[in-house]
Amino acid sequence: MTYNIYNMKKGIIWTCLFLCLTATAVIGQDAKTIIKKAEQKLRGVESSQAELTMTIVRPTWTREVSLKSWSKGFEYSLILVTAPARDKGTTNLKVNKEVWSWMPSISRTIKLPPSMMSQSWMGSDFTNDDLVRENTLSEDYSHKMLGEEVIDNRDCYKIELIPNEDAAVIWGKILIWISKKEYLQMKAEFYDEDGYLVNVMRGSNVKEMGGKIFTTKMEMIPVEEEGHKTVLEYHSIIFDKAIPERFFTVQNMKRVR
Numbered sequence: 303m304t305y306n307i308y309n310m311k312k313g314i315i316w317t318c319l320f321l322c323l324t325a326t327a328v329i330g331q332d333a334k335t336i337i338k339k340a341e342q343k344l345r346g347v348e349s350s351q352a353e354l355t356m357t358i359v360r361p362t363w364t365r366e367v368s369l370k371s372w373s374k375g376f377e378y379s380l381i382l383v384t385a386p387a388r389d390k391g392t393t394n395l396k397v398n399k400e401v402w403s404w405m406p407s408i409s410r411t412i413k414l415p416p417s418m419m420s421q422s423w424m425g426s427d428f429t430n431d432d433l434v435r436e437n438t439l440s441e442d443y444s445h446k447m448l449g450e451e452v453i454d455n456r457d458c459y460k461i462e463l464i465p466n467e468d469a470a471v472i473w474g475k476i477l478i479w480i481s482k483k484e485y486l487q488m489k490a491e492f493y494d495e496d497g498y499l500v501n502v503m504r505g506s507n508v509k510e511m512g513g514k515i516f517t518t519k520m521e522m523i524p525v526e527e528e529g530h531k532t533v534l535e536y537h538s539i540i541f542d543k544a545i546p547e548r549f550f551t552v553q554n555m556k557r558v559r
Contacts, residue, residue: 333445333461337478339485341440343516344539349374350512352539358426361529367424376438378550382558389424393555399470401430404555411552420472427501427522427532431472442469443476453488454506456481473500484508484515499525512539 344350349372356367368385372378383392391406401414419431443463451460463476474495479488486508492501501524505517518536548554 333447333459334440336459336480336485337443337445337461337463338440340478340480340487341438343485343487343514345373345376348542349545350539350541351543351545352536354534354536356424356426356428357533357535358424359529359531359533365425367426372545372549374545374547374550376441378545378547380550380555380558383424392424393558394423394430395550395552395555397550402552402555404552406556411555416470419470427524427530428534429472432522439463439476439478442466442471448477450482451479453479453481456483456486456488458482458488486515486517487520488517501525507535511536512541514541 352371354369354371356369358365358367366386367383367389370382370384372380377398379396381394383389388407391404393404395402395404401419403412403414404410405412414430420429422428423430423432443465446462446464448460448462451458458479458481461478461480463478465471465473465475473492474497475493477491477493479490480486481488486505487503488505490503491499492503494500501522504521504523505519506521507519508515508517511518520534521531522534523531549558
């Protein structure tokens, strides 16, 4: 009898351990799936083309930059500045893990080394990495479901992202809040390698555009610089219209309009 009770207890312990390990694996997989679905909101399944405005806000001045962007999967992206006149024609190109910048004011194409990806893009609170999306949240990070919270009246998943050991990324940790219903990126916190909070990004102005519901306005706010923020607002977007790979070339950076 004692032997049977011992074996029953042992079986229960192993069953609980198995369930815990299985639950951890399922939650981790769910978190990655959620991140992927959120990424596809702005990229589309195959591609996206958009027109947007970037407004840089500082305590004593404000600057507005008009942009066009194209992306194809996670491998290709191109961003063109269309205004103001002094920056018009400036282009950033990403092909796989390589990034170039074309500056018509000096007629030079510069290949950006990894060390420059964390630097400010055109004086904004977005980095070069943010704008050309050199890395992907779903592939370069591990994912852990932390719980659920309400952000702007939307039930959201709260997910922790830790960079993979071999990933060339600039953040030591990211916390992201994604709405359950539409997979919208409602909020994100970006931490450095020492665990200090650097930037907070908030998504808002949720509406349909290009046949999808998504946050058409994003604010990037540096936590230690009072009165500083950068706002990205989408004016139009087209998803999954065919874009040939030859569009994303260094030569085309100088010709695209």
